[in-house]
Amino acid sequence: MANVSAEQLGTETISSLLIKQALPASIGILVMSLNVLVDSIFVGNWIGSIAIAAINVVLPISFFIGALGMAIGIGGASIISRALGANHKEKALRTFGNQISFTILITVVMVMVGLTFVDTLIPAFGGKGSIFELAKIYYTIVLYGVPFLALNMMGNNVIRSEGKPKFAMIAMIIPSVGNLILDYLLINVLDYGMEGAAWATTISYFMCFLYIVYFFLSDHSELKISSKYLRIKFSIVKEISSLGVVTLSRQAVVSVIYLLMNNILFDLGGEAMVAVYAIIGRMLMFALFPVFGVTQGFLPIAGFNYGAQKYDRVKESIYTAIKYAAILATIVFAGLMIFPGEIAGLFLGHKPGMSELELATNAFVLENTPSAMRWVFAATPIIALQLIGAAYFQAIGKAVPALLLTLCRQGFFFIPLILILPNFLGELGVWISFPIADFLATIVTGYYLRKEIRLNLS
Template sequence: MAKISSQDLGSQPIGKILIKQAVPASIGILVMSLNILVDTIFVGHWIGSTAIAAINVVLPVSFFIAALGMAIGIGGSSIISRALGAETKAKALKTFGNQISLTLLFTVTLVVVGLIYSDSIIVSFGGKGAIFNPAKIYYTIVLYGVPFLALSMMGNTVIRAEGKPKFAMYAMMIPSVSNLLLDYIFINVLDFGMEGAAWATSLSYILCFIYIWWFFLSKHSELKIDWSHFILKTSIVSEIGSLGFVTLARQAVVSITYLFMNNILFDLGGETSVTAYAIVGRMLMFAMFPVLGVTQGFLPIAGFNYGAQNYERVRQSINIAIKYAAILSTVIFILLMLFPEAITRMFTTDLRVIEQTPNDMRWVFAATPIIAVQLIGAAYFQSIGKAIPALLLTLTRQGFFFIPLILILPKFYGELGVWISFPISDVLSTLVTAYFLNKEVRSTLLVPNQTM
């Protein structure tokens, strides 16, 4: 793969540079998603289907804390991309140093709180009945590795902001590959059960952290910071916070969604329905990897060119990113509609789960072909530093539509009401995002007499 510098984001053809950015991001997300997928398969076959549900209870808690790192990373990376585009490198360096300080401060604090109140948190997120004990084991160990994951997720977004997607891809591959190897050793060979699964996950986070910080200390990174950059600056912290809050709010809503879904499904269908949701959730992470890769590749391109006031390239990047993402999401839709039972059988031999999950999966992915507009639209506002519309559009799907729907529809349609909430919220959020994105493009990026 050809070497990419930050200046290439403003000079190479949009389609070409988007592919250069999106392919490594997609591969990284694919490998990370495969890790989660295969990890779930290993746990399901080597420990049992209840262990799948237990991990699903823990994920929203650990991911929310780790998402602080991603939020700080994406918020700061938007500043860094625009600063590099405007040739104000001093601001980029100060921003990066502040990102590290903020990530350490918040994640370590939350991990301590999470360990103190572990029992009540696990129960709140659906860790009830037979699910509680394995969830407690997994939760306690994984939380020790979460600060390393948060720092890694923060650093990964900065690597992409520098225009180095290949290194970002490697960073995402390292924990995935190492987790699978450690899973095999700790669970299958040493028979450590849930403890083995948890330690494999935490150690993989640490290995990822080591690689990312090697990158920033090496000659490959343009961002060479010193101790003065770690001192928090109010204006930069405020800007990181306003933009990063978009990502944090999205993950907070995801965690709340898990809380509601696990509890609602446990009440409606017990451990079987919670396990079905865990499998469908893994497919949501895995199947969408190329679309998410396009979104990640789009962010630094839009941010850099917006900072350089090259609005024509920004507009082109929006159109091309939506086109690529729509094609990929349609392919994903077709595959999942055709093979849901075969996919389910990869995770478990539990006949009750195999019978229920395929139909649930079809409902969840029913509106997949149209979500490209929603993802790219929300990402655009975040990349250019417009925090409020980015926040509102990011929360539209799950916060404004999905959560109210899963609280209302099951009262009339039972468990079916939970699953049909997915496509309904996808359609509604896409329509809202399309309206505001088109309005923004016409008012900001188009010259007179042009149409989107």
């Protein structure tokens, strides 16, 4: 898990580089995903299954604002990787400074808007019935920490673009471990309930922010925080935005999907059905961590070598990343197909004095989650091609194909499917929309990636 210098991205063997970049990225994503998973298990066991549904309502709103930082981070990281590959240090520094200013400006504005319209946003995202009050408590507190989350996401991608995956991994581990410890203290020991869960999340964001600041002020970073680069330059912000819009659009579509799914499922089965989706949503974040890790590790390798015009190495990195990700995805698939019932049971508490509503909700969730989970993950072995293909175009700065391929699965296929199929198949129509969208998006991505390799990398 050693860090590598920017120059090593263009000289070391691709397999070695991908392992060095992907392993810490995978570990970081694993810990972060475990945080979300265990956080939900704590909430489900110590507060109740309705509380899991409440968090599921809030996450797409807060994560969308946080994803603004990720979008700025990934868009700028693509520029920084290619600038370092071409030995343009000044452009890398100016891009980094603009990322900081742009992230602070846009996320603070979004948080102000989010707090102003809290009573409208929560019901719109499915926070209805008994879900509303718990969701409002969680949402209001967590939103205060979202600017820190955005800066963390931005900084993490920049750290990785420098070839320092170990530090990026630590930055992901800190808030995850901190959140779990604070969850235990604030929910279980001090009995603060939903407020405790929210403050644990917010404080953990700030802890990560302090570490990110330390990294860029230390000698570990080739990029320094300097006031002369903080003044926003339109041309740089435009380039960051054109690439970052890929990530932002993906998260915007994810937020729209949560909105649609929570409302469609609430209409089909009430709060209990939303809780089923909440558990599956946590597994979508957690189970695919090794595939996402390979994708994250692939980005700086492809970007640097493309900037250095080493196209054979770019092509090799594509094939190697797809192979590793496909193997890992297949292993994940096997586990989810074998143990869906046991996974669902982890989220359900059996504390004394549970209400009839909570008992009924738990029974419904335990009965319906396993079959739904098998459908949702049915196409997991083939998703590696789709993820790496879309990431490649983003890494080399081709914003339009990156955007279209990123939106292909969730926007062009999945959303129409969940709007149409449930009308004929009920809740089954919701669940089978996942593998159908995966299959169609993989075919489209494979076609365009093959064409790109043949025309521009051969």
